[in-house]
Amino acid sequence: DGGITQSPKYLFRKEGQNVTLSCEQNLNHDAMYWYRQDPGQGLRLIYYSQIVNDFQKGDIAEGYSVSREKKESFPLTVTSAQKNPTAFYLCASSTKSGTENTEAFFGQGTRLTVV
């Protein structure tokens, strides 16, 4: 293990609060991603970043925000505008070999529960 680390593993949030999920990687990867996984479903892309100080919305960005101030870090903030935030959140990173995509490495995930 190691390479890409998410914290905390479990997070509880009261309704109306913002919370920030941490993702750090020491793989020297340029690209980082945030996915949301709901029970029995696939992974849906929230935000992704190809380079420092730049990021793009994924398929379900509403109610979330990100920053990419450092290559190693890509924190995700779940805002009070996200109406159904309870889910398993996965961070990933990848790089390229020339023009080819390579394997995405995932963190261990953060399970967020709204109480």
Added chain:
Amino acid sequence: GENVEQHPSTLSVQEGDSAVIKCTYSDSASNYFPWYKQELGKRPQLIIDIRSNVGEKKDQRIAVTLNKTAKHFSLHITETQPEDSAVYFCAASISSGIQAAGNKLTFGGGTRVLVKP
């Protein structure tokens, strides 16, 4: 954007039998197709991937086939073992020579595989 459909959603097989999972994708520009295995409570991990310039790839008991014309790809697991029980995800993405272009993965909905001893 890209849309990936995966079938079946659940698959139960007897130990030693084969398992096949099928995926279709919508964007003909997609050219990288990885498969991930996720055990309960753990992170997804890559088990095999294939690029669009290849029709088939094997790694021991696992193989993946790609039909670009039909826009579908499949995962084949032979001689299944109890430790193959997990959720499997297919994905698709577009490689680009432009560094800033997105190479984000679009995932299928997953297949829960249960191998019965």
